Amino acid sequence: MRKIIAVLYRDILNGLRDWLILYLAIAPLLIALIFRLVVPGVSDTNLNLVMKHGEDQQLVSYLDDFAKIEYVDSLEDIEERVLRMDDVFGVMTVDEKVEVITQGNERREMIDALKLLINRHCHSDVEVPINIMISDVGWGESPLKIEGANILILFTSVFGGMLILLNMVDEKMSNTLSSINVSTISRFEFVVGKSILGFILPIVGSIGALLILEFETINIAHLVITLLSIGLTSVVIGFAIGVYNDEPIAAIASMKGVFIPLILSVAGAIYLSDQLQVLLFWSPFYWAYQNINAILLNESSTYLIFRNSFNIFIISLAVFAILRKRIIRGFD
Amino acid sequence: MKKLLAVYINDLKLSINGLYFYIEVIMAVTFIIAMLVAIPDTFETSREYYLFLNLDQQNISHSLFEDFQDAIITNSREELELKLNENRNAVGIEITERSNNITLDIVLQGHESQSLRNFILAEIEASIIADSFGFIDIVDEVRLQDQPDSLSDRENILPIYLTINIALMGLFIIAAYIFLDKEEGIVKAYAVSPLGIWSYLASKAFVILTMGIVTSLVVVFSIMQFRVNYLLLTFLVLCFNVFGSALGILITSFYDSMIKAMEALYLVIMVMMIGSITYFVPAFNPIWIRVLPVYPMLFSFRELLLEQGNILYALQNAIIFLVLGSFIFIYASKRFSKSLSV
Incomplete structure (x- = not known):
């Protein structure tokens, strides 16, 4: 020993x-x-968006609830940002419609979800027929x-x-x-x-x-x-x-x-x-x-x-x- | 140059006789077998759903329920919560109906952030509205690239293997080489020879590079066959490997014992590995992670493996790392020449 x-x-x-x-x-x-x-940074991020300065304020504050938004000056800047390696979507109002700008290699579910969410905002007068709530089991x-x-x-x-x-x-x-x-x-x-x-x-x-x-x-x-x-x-x-x-x-x-x-x-x-x-x-x-x-x-x-x-x-x-x-x- | 070549060939012969060469080969073969036999082409990442129907009558007719066909039915809220506690990846749903008022309660685990909760809530509301009568889709998708392609889950592992095995491991191996030769007095011998220390260091770096190029070509070919531009792959491996070795030499030059240098290298590699989180979670991309060398390396390899990847991006990074690596190499060999002790 x-x-x-x-x-x-x-x-x-x-x-x-x-x-x-x-x-x-x-x-x-x-x-x-x-x-x-x-x-905390990783679990907090789900959706990254890039939008133009001066975009429709209501839409911005609606998306701000669940997305991280970057602001740029022009459409070219939006495209440049979207084309970079990470997953960032561009959102832009064109006349009465909204365009979601994607690179094309992002996860499909994410794109569909984003389109749904923006549609939800644009149909905010429609009432949802059921109550929805979120709870958890405390883990x-x-x-x-x-x-x-x-x-x-x-x-x-x-x-x-x-x-x-x-x-x-x-x-x-x-x-x-x-x-x-x-x-x-x-x-x-x-x-x-x-x-x-x-x-x-x-x-x-x-x-x-x-x-x-x-x-x-x-x-x-x-x-x-x-x-x-x-x-x-x-x-x-x-x-x-x-x-x-x-x-x-x-x-x-x-x-x-x-x-x-x-x-x-x-x-x-x-x-x-x-x-x-x-x-x-x-x-x-x-x-x-x-x-x-x-x-x-x-x-x-x-x-x-x-x-x-x-x-x-x-x-x-x-x-x-x-x-x-x-x-x-x-x-x- | 001729002398450098002679030193390099000599070093290469020595390493082929040594164990290092065989270990590298065995490792590459093991990796290929594991990739082809054990790793499926696409990973299953399905999440389990538990459903509790808290209804007045047992007539499930609402269209909402069609969405939850895959869910596992539980008989009470308590059972639902119990299941969630047993399976931390699962999500629960409780549907309550009281005199035609329907409440949908999404039961999460608890670690989900507020923005994710908002997201889930809004997404469910949105999908219900999208199903309703008279809904007009006013969102258009504009794709900037026509035919985006992607790697299968199996192929997606390759950039990680290439980055760790080729670029980062050079750090360790070069340090090991230097300490071995220091023990045997070889470094000092070079210092007084007409070749100089730099050619000694360069020759070692080339041996590691040769091994790196051979193993990466074999591994990538076994998994992706002719779908890759091998000339470019070789160039990328060359640039990243030179950077890795140069960094290894620089870090090594600050330490006098092998174990201490290994510790420092280990820490450097672990920190750099954090950069790979973004590779798996593309939505997480703070600036400090994008400047870690691992980030551009991983994505350059990925772009190269994609059929229509951004080759310019990969090349640009490769050249940046080559230039950076060369500067670091020059600085590190100056440090060695001055101190003569490693």
């Missing part, structure tokens, strides 16, 4: 000397902060914020593994691994000592990021279990790549090898239909995504968390079993 702590202590000391640990702990918090500033978290927080946590946990990877490559490059091999510390103790930081930093970073994003009522125990299990995957990958490479290029390229399954798993979990989700069952990131999603939605049950974490654990073990020889050879 003392030796494990010695390895950990040395890594912390190293990390503090070049501010690395502080940096690693702060990075997810910083991103969470930026994300927090971005989210304030936007889906974008939940997905964003989820991806941030996954990346943070993978970065724990990356820290080990970079540390190992560093050891390899400075030939300190051979010194470890002849010292009294056992290989197991060394591996555990090296891994601890890779587990702790993601936990600290993730909880901090979630607090910044105002997820205050989540089940922290469930989150920690999930982070520990996905941390195991990252650590196994980190060691497997790190211990074998004395050149950082391949190590960094392998990092891509971790990022792409992560992004594919998240995209698949969001977009694939229920029947096709089977295609992602091999990915530990998929199970971690499901866990974190349930945690952020306050829907996580102990059964669900343990079942998914068990899946991650089994997959990590399988990866380890495949790479075991490689890792051991790398140490020698």
Whole structure:
């Protein structure tokens, strides 16, 4: 145990000397902060319009209720604005009619909705035969914020593994691994000592990021279990790549090898239909995504968390079993 | 120039012998297989509707109900709310009828903004009026482009892959190269050789560029075959990759340890990735996001992949990034020459 702590202590000391640990702990918090500033803007915008100065005031104030309106001087300016990359529609009164100017590649539903809305305004004397009201069930978290927080946590946990990877490559490059091999510390103790930081930093970073994003009522125990299990995957990958490479290029390229399954798993979990989700069952990131999603939605049950974490654990073990020889050879 | 070519060929040979080359190839193949096998051409994004009919009599005859044929029927307001709490993407509708007075209550989750609520309310009112007798449509649509085309959902992922894999990953790899060679004293050796540090850096950047061009051509071809102008694609990849590598060299020049540089690069990439939100939510387009390099890169790739995309826009961005990348490269190699330590 003392030796494990010695390895950990040395890594912390190293990390503090070049501010690395502080940096690693702060990075997810910083991103969470930026994300927090971005989210309200994203969920607030549905419809962007561009109109001429001096357009019919009633129409303008009607559209202003649900659209963001930019004003320009001429029809040419409207067209120029509409043709730019983002989705902005031009609205202009021509005689008794109203023209909606589109580029042509916008979402059809949005164009139809806008036409309907303007028609509604122009027929404001017609009475709607039923009462319409809007209520809600009091759930304030936007889906974008939940997905964003989820991806941030996954990346943070993978970065724990990356820290080990970079540390190992560093050891390899400075030939300190051979010194470890002849010292009294056992290989197991060394591996555990090296891994601890890779587990702790993601936990600290993730909880901090979630607090910044105002997820205050989540089940922290469930989150920690999930982070520990996905941390195991990252650590196994980190060691497997790190211990074998004395050149950082391949190590960094392998990092891509971790990022792409992560992004594919998240995209698949969001977009694939229920029947096709089977295609992602091999990915530990998929199970971690499901866990974190349930945690952020306050829907996580102990059964669900343990079942998914068990899946991650089994997959990590399988990866380890495949790479075991490689890792051991790398140490020698 | 000849010497630079010799260094480049040497570096290329070395990297083909190294693991880096194989990892890149495996990654590209995995991506292609995932795209072709696992990712459907169009994504299902249907939203579930729950309906509760709170009626005096059970005679559902109003034309309004026809609009809700896909809805899942619930038996009470409590059950409706329960379903919404179970499925955070769902929307509920309660229709109340009391002595011929009909009330339509749209039950949302609660995170929707006021402008979105106004929008939904007005849209429903508008669609009811549009269905009513004697309605005259007075809104015309003017399309500025005749035959707009769009990418399928699967093809729409390509610009993201190209931007992350080709443009941004160069940042990491070049940093890794530099720290490796610093350990082995190669950087100093170049500094005293007639070639100079810049040719060392340029050769590394070219190796990464070569890998980037090859993998992007293979990936795009497997998914879009002959529908793309590959000459232009190569040019775009070249310009963005040069920019990425130059930025990587510049950031690296501020750090003395690989891990610290990686951290900085990681942060830079995460911030830049925020620019991709706009790619998926085109209505969200504040100016600060449009100036992040990722934004023009993503949209340039998209315009290039579209059959009638705005090639001028893509080319213009490519040239801007090439010029910018060259300046950054010159400045960064000056920094390296001065400090001699990386």
